[in-house]
Amino acid sequence: MPWYSEEQIEEVRSRSDIVSVIGRYVRLKRTGSGYTGLCPFHNEKTPSFYVNPARQMYKCFGCGVGGNVLTFVMEYENLTFPEAMEMLAEQAGIDLPKQEMTAQQKQQEGIRLTLLEINKKAARYYFALLKSPRGKVGYDYLTGRGLTDETILHFGLGFAGQGGGELYQYLKKEGYSDQILKETGLFKMDERGVYDKFWNRVMFPIMDVNNRVIGFGGRVMGDAKPKYLNSPETKIFDKSRNLFGLNYAKRGKRNNMILCEGYMDVIALHQAGFTNAVASLGTAFTEQQANLIRRYTDEVLLTYDSDGAGVKAAMRAIPMLRRAGITGKVIHMEPYKDPDEFIKNLGADEFEKRIEEAQNSFFFEIEVTKRNYSMSDPDQKTKFIHEIARKLLVFEDKIQRNNYLEAVAARYNIKTEDLQQLVVRYGNQMPSGYEEVMEERQQERLRKGRKKELREGISYSYRLLLSWLIEEPQLFRQISQWIKPEDFEEGLYRTVAKELYEQMEKEELEPARIIGHFTEVEEQNKVASMFQTSFGSEIQAEEKKKAITDLILKIKEHSLERQAGEVTDLNELQKLVQQKKMLQGAVKLHIS
Template sequence: MAWFSEEKIEEVRSRNDIVEVIGNYVKLKRSGSGYVGLCPFHNEKSPSFSVNPARQMYKCFGCGVGGNVITFLMEYENYSFPEAMQSLAERAGIELPKTEMSAEQRRQESIRTTLLEINTKAARFFFAKLKSSQGKIGYDYLKKRELSDETIVHFGLGYAGQGGGELYQYLKKEGYSDQVLKETGLFKMDERGVYDKFWNRVMFPIMDIGNHVIGFGGRVMGDAKPKYLNSPETRVFDKSRNLFGLNYAKQGKKSNMLLCEGYMDVIALHQAGFQNAVASLGTAFTQQQANLLRRYTDEVLLTYDSDGAGVKAALRAIPILRDVGLRCKIIHMDPYKDPDEFIKALGADEFEKRIEDAQNSFFFEIEVLRKNYDMTDPDQMTAFYHEIARKLLVFSDKVQRDNYLEAVAAKYNIRRDDLKSLVIRYGNSVPEGYRTQTARQNETAKRETKQESGIRYSYRLFLTWLINEPDLYDQIKELVTPDDFFEEDFLVVARLLYQQLEEKALVPAKIINHFQDVESQNVVANMFQTEFKTDMTKEEKEKALNELIVRIKEYSIDHRIKNLSDMSELQKLIQEKKKWQNAERLHISLKDG
């Protein structure tokens, strides 16, 4: 449980009202006994994000996320559990214990904290190496790229030595074991020995939005391959959920963000005064990164390379940005390849002009598409118009689609009514490629929910029922016990819930405190928030509850029979199952109202 006691975690959670905290990030509207709003974790037009003040929990019925106030901060701000605790403690005026621990205790207590600590020391090591005689090749390279000393210090740029294991030896002297060093991704370990993964490279520390060093990128000096090498994914480094430079860009005064391909582009733009530049981390742009950007801006300007690969990357990024609700424009840098080259050649003022002239991303897509057709050939022109009609279907909002239809028809001299007819025709049978990613994800989620008719669904329904009607506990506790739950996560939660009900101190949000990673917290939150049919009579509800109890008990008995080690118990279990198969003997009564 990290280094916080259960009592301290609960004090922090209970002193931060979930409606107030989430209300700082999401516009909430009263709905019955709770609040609803647009989910901050996926793009949606109708609110499916629900906050329950009585339970002090939230749940999105669109994308499935859920949890308590600590979970929300971890998910939204990409905080670790201790970071979320610290933020909420400060908000509530609570002082957290600052117990000094040895390096070994920290390693035992939190491997994540240790990895961040090692990354910070590695960054300092690389920075010191850059200013040494051995790092002159790296320093000269950066100066040749016209980076100032101030910029080098600002981004913490460094140099990895000529080979061997200098970093490894340094960190070993700092007291770290091979087991934890292996988890950093900074070393190669095999039967031949241990070697630094990065050598003869200029080093770019990668930081999360909390300014923690979570990984590294390295640019080789010379012609070796690969030209750029990034840290592998670790417990602290998820490439799909972070962006290079965002820790600085989020503090900027610009209303938009510049999305680049490379680290040097970001650094060159920041040095030129464009401190709203970020880049993905050596992989294709992801929806998680788009959602991360959505927290800080409504508009993204793509500054991808002007070559064929850059155009393809832009075409991949545009629908991802659109799906999360971000406006997108394209900055054209011809005749230069990338922002770094452009800034060096023409300067910041000219780049500012290119920003002002940035092209609407939809028109960029259409222009790229048009190059595939010979517009002097009537058949190919017709095919192009049909393709435009299909493309217009990416806009689910009718007003927005009509506005784009008018603009496209005018730009390409197409009769408006003809284009609209095509859009209507294709809209009746939308091709898979033109459905938004969000729509596909929602449909997948619905299919998975429909298919979840097994024991896990029964467990979730039962736990939710107990939370909704805790007065049932005395009737149920001898019939279904926590030991009847044979999924590990449900077993833990059932024991905690039964303990609260026994003590008559029901606080579902407190149970989530026992889980520190966001994924587990989402799973637990979902256990408590299964939807019920609202149009059932009292008799129908009682029948459903009794059948649910029988289903869980029969599964429990069958599971014990299958895993029986003492065959003398078999006859007893068979007799017990026969009793439960007579469902008429069971009758749990619900209160009226």
Template sequence: MYYTEEQIEKVRSGSDIVQIIGRYVNLKRSGSGYVGLCPFHSEKTPSFSVNPARQMYKCFGCGVAGSVITFVMEYENYTFPEAMQFLAEQAGIELPKTELTPEQKRQKNLRSTLVQINAKAAAYYYAKLKSPGGKQGYDYFKNRGLSDETIMHFGLGYSGQGGRELYGYLKNQGYSDRELSETGLFKIDEHGAYDKFWNRVMFPIMDINNRVIGFGGRVMGDAKPKYLNSPETILFNKSKNLFGLNYAKLGKRKNIILCEGYMDVIALHQAGFTNAVASLGTAFTSEQAVILKRYTDEVLLTYDSDAAGIKAALRAIPMLRDAGINARVIHMDPYKDPDEFIKALGNEEFEKRINDAQNAFLFEIEVLRKNYDITDPEQKTKFDHEMARKLLVFEDKVQRDNYIETLSAKYSIKKEDLRGLVIKNANMASSRTKKTFSQSDGYQKNGRKPKEKGIEYSYKLLLSWLVDSPELFGKVSDIVGREDFEEEPYKKAAELLYEQFEKGEVIPARIVNHFEEADEQKEIADIFQTTFKVNMNSDEKERALNELVFKIKEYSIDKKLKNLTDITKLQSLMIEKNKIQNRDKMHISLKDG
């Protein structure tokens, strides 16, 4: 859908950014703006800032930035038109129907087509499972204890024995090879077209809106790989989805059960634990932890009880902790996974295991202890030091002291001794951090990172400074015109900002409207969120502003001279070059405004 600048601005200005973002993020007042924990990456200290005056947000941790439209696009995984429609409905604004650009039509049609193809593929696999040719797959699911109702609920299927069955079916439906190749379901080359999934039971993967976006398949027999998943497409991103989340989000339980595989999720849902989810054929990611935080504050881990499962749990726990999620571990011994446990002992016993789930940090320490023979003094000393190092994850003193008390009692070490070890390790870590900063990251001895260099940072700083101090525009524009911003997207941003100044209405968030792609919006928004991070007196500010202006002007002149094709412009450029070198005559003073 194509929207005019007026329509975009009407939606943006009609959507209070603090109110909209406040529905997703717990914002707290800080000076003239608001801060909170970033919803796009894991963090413990708030670095996500919302500026109501500029109607923009920025995270100083991961760098995301934008307007209210950008936020909705990023958080809800919406396209630009979808975000516009969402915000318009929230604000009670009716958007007229307008024509799409050719590229917008192509992208929208392709996404829509892929959703249709995936839905038809899922229906085909399900029908195949229920046909005589799908008996092997159907028997597999029945032998795993799944009911027909569960098979239908999850849309489980079978891909057939042949290598071109689905391809032939969809070709008969009228889809082109180009469209089919975009789904990730086929291998299409000069030798022909082949189904990627064959002789496998199929697990449709749905997004939060119940659309089929990909598939997982388990082979029948001993072929490799045992499990195969769809490659990433414009619909399917493994890190931004979780199997079963479309159902789990509707559950009445306050927590979410995180499993290792699709069958564990399905078995738990069939047993009434409809809050179960799993990662998509790959290791759990920090992005998935952030997604889970949107729906719960507690995650129960049910990874397999073997060595690989324990390793996966140990990897997931810190990610969940960093996302602000309390994690607990469900012990399923003597059984390997939830599916085996429920088949053997039933739902009530699994409910008891949920209630008895172990604190995730205590689980980490328990696994750690198995690496040491604590009856040996040397081994016990090493374990105590390692335990103290792990306690550093808790920044809150009260929380850390509570764990110290619990661990000292359980592992026979005096509270004072364990606390002393924690302090010692904290000081050592702090010392190493400072050394790393100074040697590896380029940090100065005072802990501040050196100023960014380069013309792009100068562009950012000057444009943001002009928004903060519009009274300087006349003085600055006499020296640096819009044509002096040589690099995109700063060139376009400067043109739009200068145009706003000339009209007497400066709204930087409106400039973001001119860019539809989320990445472009973030980059433009970042321009107007760049500020000095040090306090300066008026003389220092004046000196910094002049350095900035002359740097941009010199860069512009030098680039024009370098790319000069019209010799008649040489003289005027050389005159400008001489003027800029004689700075006293072009000095910008802040004392008179």
């Protein structure tokens, strides 16, 4: 895996304007000195996603994600840090010579490659066991479900034996330590011993888009619970960011994808010639999976089970697809429950017809909503029409909204002008601008969250001080007299403080560059939050002066207390105590 120097990272970041890049994915609206839009990382109806062009940073005040342009591309496109670097460098016309990794980076990459290697061997072991006499129960189950040997081989299906420790013994003989085997998620380790996580199950290897085995799903033989069991998340497996069958579906000749609920549905469809089928990995469909699909197609056909749970899952997935810019359609499979049953009973040709007849996902939503109302009751019908009007507001494009409005009015025998008036009425009730929405949300968060923020104590004080330094760099000279980077606790806060102080000493304030020093998304979000903390716009000048004084006192006192707890020399301890006594009056005197 390539690695890049700080100079290369900074060149790519500085030459990739964050507004232009994010604007390709999110519809942004200019509001004051920044831009706002609906957050692409969580479900929301009013914008809480803010892009700051001056700082080259973004922040969602709803779900808390934040970072710079590299962070955004990694999150949205489901890319590693090097992949995001390469993508942005190519767009900016930058040549990126590859650098050597550090010893720590090589170690982490070595662990990742070893886990992939172990998973590959485990998949081969399961496959061999399936084809052996001891795997007959699993093989009979798969062939009984209509799968051919060719399909079993194509998907690498296997069987986990009934012994409970067979895979562990095999991998130990291959020379792997317990420490690395624990990282795979394939085993349970406790004081009683080590046991295979999967046993007496038909095994479904889960592959990433590059055909590497990153995890497993297992279907139990018999009535034991749980019926399906999946690998836990590991250094190589994140179930919310992968899809079963995508490694094959992305190469399909069709211009859309079929989204299923289960592994067997995907396999049955592929065997029948529908090689564009994928499924989520034992969890509900996620925003990240919608964004992943968007890399390969802009149309998805939903084939969720026709029972209540399936309808509910479809209703949850449709808005996610819409937000990702994907057109959704729903395939109706009645009288059968799922694609697997449908294909077995009616065949591929009939399923092709159902694809051609697939229902527009918005009309599907309306039909499901209609089930909650009695159309013979005037009051119920009125409520239903009002619900339609509210739902039409999901279409921001006026032409698209009017097209749907006319179609819905015709289908449900509603006067177009009446429905139009309702839509306008409900539209006018929506907040008109970002400032109003954000101010309302900020005030609500302040009311509900201030106690929580106070409980965070010193961490909140660190974040607030760092944010204020960025907002008002002129405070740096006064604050730096009292608070040094060493006054922050060791770890992320001290690292960030050092970087920020260095920038301010050179009068080269670029907080987005500091975020770029971290390659882990979780760390980038934490750093971004350090630069986006405030008391809100209601704070006045005198209050601000007092707040800054209190912050300095709190951070410095905490630092002195921490140092006092660490020193063993009595003279040094007395000096620290004396500093603390003098601190309060001195700070109040000098802060203006």
